[in-house]
Amino acid sequence: MSGESSSDRSASSVEHTTRRGFMVSTVAMGAVAVAESAIAAPSPKDEPIPIIDCHIHLFDGSRPQGAPYVGPGGDSPTIAMPADYRKLAVPLGITGAIKVEASPWVEDNLWALQVMQSDDMMLGLVGNLQPEKPDFAELLVRHAKNPLFRGIRHGTLWGYDLPKMVQDDAFLRGMRLLSDLDLSLDVANPSVPLLEAVVKLNDSVPDLRIIIDHLPRLEPTAATQTAYDNVLRVLHHRTNVYVKLSGVIHRIAGKIVKDLEVHRPKLDRLIDVFGDDRILFGSDWPNSDGAAPLDQIVSIVQDHFADKPRELQEKYFWKNSLAAYKWKVNEDR
Template sequence: MSSESFSDRSVPSDEHTTRRGFMKGTVAVGAAAMTEPLIAAPSPQEKPIPIIDCHIHLFDGSRPQGAPYVGPGGDSPTTALPADYRKLAVPLGITGAIKVEASPWVEDNLWALQVMQPDDMMLGLVGNLRPEKPDFGELLARHAKNPLFRGIRYGTLWGYDLTKVIEDDVFMKGMRLMVDLDLSLDVANPSVRLLEAVVKLNERLPDLRIVIDHLPRLEPTAANQAAYDNVLNDLHHRTNVFVKLSGLIHRISGKIVKDLEVHRPGLDRLIEVFGDDRILFGSDWPNSDRAAPLEEVVGIAKEYFADKPRELQEKYFWKNALAAYKWKPRKDLRKGVVE
């Protein structure tokens, strides 16, 4: 367990410092982090902007029972734990992370909370529970007692299909419980069909915070361009729908593209649609290894925002994460996991 607190951590700078406020490092986060800025007013030597990574994965394929998900394969390790992430992330200016659970095993939500608890860099878990199952209410209420548990993920992956279950009364009852517990819903993987389902869900439950994962990866085709434009126009007005500008480096026509200028028009469009207050940073580590190492994933995001106003940079890299997930300062977390 780290003996340092989240508010005491500091990081040396390195050669990847960018133009506007991205010297490697972090800033103080005290007990008032929910109401007070993490960053003091800009000075002639602007303080570095902290980064909250809203999308990482943790798993341990070396457990006796193994793990149903162990990353993207190839050179990526089959074990990804908080210490592994910390080693890579801290030098890049990342001060906290939200873990998204990919395992369908209910007990792995507890495993994730247990491995995250000792590391104050871990700010929250987006769990994997099934709202259409009869025991969902009990499981959600029990897990939500831990302040690290910030919501669940559901979409059109792992055999789930949000586009169908939003017509199910049991599922919608589960979504209403999410609202009552002030939790958020992540959705993935992006498609026009999924975005249309998000619109329907928001119409029915406007108080539910919804986070669309990896939307930059959705490259519309000539066949669905009009539908894509229409659904984005609709999402523009839905203030409780957030988007992760994650997956910035991704495949286009089968080839991994790292050139920011190729991605810039799409990013400009998404910021125009969602505005300054509903965009989030996420790396998708270690899934991102299949496209680029973490330093390049962070680097392209910094490069894109480098000429943007500091206020917008702060919103993207940490402030909007607080609004979307309502994570708590780690010093306020109790020691228990799930009762």
């Protein structure tokens, strides 16, 4: 869109020093290089690892038009804005976040970009546009001019049916445009048919970065276990398919389970399937309030990764988010 060729983009890199004290260098094609802070600090092994939260929601149920999603209910607030998230997140070591759309209203893409613009902790928006619609190309190009806009969301939510749409020519044209613009696709909610649809979409648009949301929540049944195992074996080799190890604390047989030892085997298996470079942290705040407060959401995965190599921890908690979303630091905000 800038007139720069793909070869020019792949040959160039842009370095930014963030207000959160670490320098990142992003290179087209997803390569990532990291430099240490110029400020004297303890040895790297003793430094806290910054966290990029790749899955939060923002909404305001007090708007005149309301909002189609206002949290999980109970004690969770019906207003979730960047300042509300910042208060909870900064003490936990979270330095940035990707907002994933929880509204099927097209106009809420703009609302989200507007409320995120003034907070430099907000690194990107995964919006909602329907690729099979006649106006998709126009809307996508327009939204993509804002560097905060990092992709769209689809799957089996809001009445969408990704397993059906991966056979639709108009939808696939939209996916190719998404890929051409170097944007990504988030998919939810996890099921075996959804994972199988991801494989088919990857076959059709291999350069598109696809991010599976909340896969730890998927609890295969006896009837689906074999199909689940088979699709994971296929996904192991799909280098443009990422996974969020999010939704770790979730209901199993109707009960919210917070015991890490129950979740550890599944987490280790998913790390083995997707590898060190394709796993991401996401909290699902404030939807996660229905399962546990944000500090517990963060601590369970910190505990799981505590005995793993620091390099793997850094990839999971923030470095892989650069490759998946190619977010940019906007120094003008």
